[in-house]
Amino acid sequence: MFENLTERLTGIFNRLSSKGRLTDKDIDEALSLVRRSLLEADVNFRVARDFVGRVKERAQGAEVLESLTPGQQVVKIVHDELTALLGGGSSTGSGRAGITLSSQPVSALMLVGLQGSGKTTTAAKLALEQRKQGHRSLLIAADLRRPAAIQQLETLGKQLDIPVYSEDPKSSNAVRVAGNGLARAAELGVNWAIIDTGGRLQIDDELMAELADIGRAVNPHETLLVVDAMTGQDAVNTAEGFHQRVGLTGLVMSKMDGDARGGAALSITSITGVPIKYMGVGERSDGLEVFHADRLASRILAMGDVLTLIERAQEAVDEKKAKEMERKFRQASFDLNDFLDQLQSVKKMGSLDQIMELIPGMGQGGRNKMMAGDLDEGRLRRIEAIIRSMTPEERQRPEIINGSRRRRISRGSGTTPQDINQLLNQFKQTQKLVRQMNRSRNPASLMKIFGGR
Numbered sequence: 345m346f347e348n349l350t351e352r353l354t355g356i357f358n359r360l361s362s363k364g365r366l367t368d369k370d371i372d373e374a375l376s377l378v379r380r381s382l383l384e385a386d387v388n389f390r391v392a393r394d395f396v397g398r399v400k401e402r403a404q405g406a407e408v409l410e411s412l413t414p415g416q417q418v419v420k421i422v423h424d425e426l427t428a429l430l431g432g433g434s435s436t437g438s439g440r441a442g443i444t445l446s447s448q449p450v451s452a453l454m455l456v457g458l459q460g461s462g463k464t465t466t467a468a469k470l471a472l473e474q475r476k477q478g479h480r481s482l483l484i485a486a487d488l489r490r491p492a493a494i495q496q497l498e499t500l501g502k503q504l505d506i507p508v509y510s511e512d513p514k515s516s517n518a519v520r521v522a523g524n525g526l527a528r529a530a531e532l533g534v535n536w537a538i539i540d541t542g543g544r545l546q547i548d549d550e551l552m553a554e555l556a557d558i559g560r561a562v563n564p565h566e567t568l569l570v571v572d573a574m575t576g577q578d579a580v581n582t583a584e585g586f587h588q589r590v591g592l593t594g595l596v597m598s599k600m601d602g603d604a605r606g607g608a609a610l611s612i613t614s615i616t617g618v619p620i621k622y623m624g625v626g627e628r629s630d631g632l633e634v635f636h637a638d639r640l641a642s643r644i645l646a647m648g649d650v651l652t653l654i655e656r657a658q659e660a661v662d663e664k665k666a667k668e669m670e671r672k673f674r675q676a677s678f679d680l681n682d683f684l685d686q687l688q689s690v691k692k693m694g695s696l697d698q699i700m701e702l703i704p705g706m707g708q709g710g711r712n713k714m715m716a717g718d719l720d721e722g723r724l725r726r727i728e729a730i731i732r733s734m735t736p737e738e739r740q741r742p743e744i745i746n747g748s749r750r751r752r753i754s755r756g757s758g759t760t761p762q763d764i765n766q767l768l769n770q771f772k773q774t775q776k777l778v779r780q781m782n783r784s785r786n787p788a789s790l791m792k793i794f795g796g797r
């Protein structure tokens with residue numbers, strides 16, 4: 345996501361951070377490079393100009409924070425301003441978006457956008473995302489222009505086991521389908537009626553009139569415009585057009601997994617006033633992320649998405665356990681039982697590749713691939729089997745494992761004594777690394793522990 349911009353900005357800030365003291369001229373020079381990088385990323389020129397103006401004002405008037413170097417301080421200001429630019433102003437706190445149900449029994453949500461922007465895909469993604477929060481949806485196929493559109497939604501619904509409402513396109517129309525679909529949603533007692541609508545290649549009056557009619561028929565709680573992040577400033581123009589005609593409550597930036605330059609995401613909210621609520625990050629139905637302005641800002645600045653990582657870790661490990669683990673880590677008193685727990689939480693956190701992306705400094709380069717390869721499923725299973733074949737005492741004090749114990753464990757776990765030696769060595773390394781980590785507090789070393797090297 346936004347690799348070029350990230351590369352440019354980190355280059356500028358690394359140079360800035362290497363200076364012990366910053367003059368106004370240093371800041372000016374750096375910021376004019378920032379402005380140029382933003383323009384190259386296709387950010388609207390006025391947005392870029394105002395952005396740099398705000399950063400400069402704050403940087404020059406900044407009080408000196410003792411904990412930060414002058415360069416870091418500038419980066420922090422840029423981060424804050426990027427967050428604001430992405431819609432994460434003080435009113436939204438951390439800038440967490442997403443959708444919430446209305447007070448009505450059924451909340452209608454209408455997806456609008458140009459053809460191919462990702463409406464139908466997003467409809468299914470949203471239904472899945474809401475199901476994870478315990479909310480049920482009915483998908484409503486109100487794109488009658490292309491027969492294939494109904495089919496597409498029905499296929500997605502079947503895959504995800506989410507009901508779909510549709511009518512014969514020859515004898516119905518979009519407004520009627522939407523209205524009848526909403527009534528069906530009420531009968532079914534679902535929380536969301538998610539309406540997929542038709543698109544055009546460009547904004548045209550007929551489409552806008554149809555969407556306005558659907559809006560009047562269902563009174564949507566959310567009207568989300570799906571825009572293709574790859575289309576840059578065109579996405580911003582599209583959003584302005586739709587917002588004027590149908591009144592949007594939010595945006596879904598689709599195809600953020602592609603090589604979008606960032607201009608659309610960075611300009612769209614400040615120009616239209618409409619918040620980004622979700623990002624599409626893949627073709628599959630699980631490729632949707634709630635939009636967090638501050639996290640995207642961190643990602644753009646390659647500060648790593650530490651917050652996302654922490655949140656995922658918290659979901660995976662229950663909190664008490666995590667505290668206990670932290671205490672043990674600090675005292676370096678953890679044993680093989682803890683080691684097993686850790687491995688299992690890593691497994692629950694998702695694919696290692698994904699996790700690596702979120703760690704500062706780990707996103708790029710081949711290193712993450714190598715380490716992820718180190719911890720494949722087969723190896724995890726072997727480690728688990730070995731530890732499970734140990735007695736409680738052996739798990740707590742692995743140093744008592746002698747030749748005969750080793751043979752017993754290897755028979756019990758269906759592994760070789762070499763496998764056990766390897767694990768015990770790895771565990772010793774881990775203990776050493778934990779001690780080091782306690783000194784350096786570097787998250788990368790935490791991952792080394794999981795990677796085992």
Ligand SMILES: Nc1nc2c(ncn2[C@@H]2O[C@H](COP(=O)(O)OP(=O)(O)O)[C@@H](O)[C@H]2O)c(=O)[nH]1
Nearest residue numbers: 459460461462463464465598599624625626627
């Ligand atoms: N890579 C990627 N592809 C997407 C994303 N969202 C949608 N697509 C793809 O974009 C194409 C058009 O999507 P579709 O939902 O049919 O668009 P619609 O015409 O607006 O309904 C399809 O091939 C989707 O798989 C996304 O977030 N990432």
Ligand SMILES: [Mg+2]
Nearest residue numbers: 463464487493
């Ligand atoms: Mg569609």
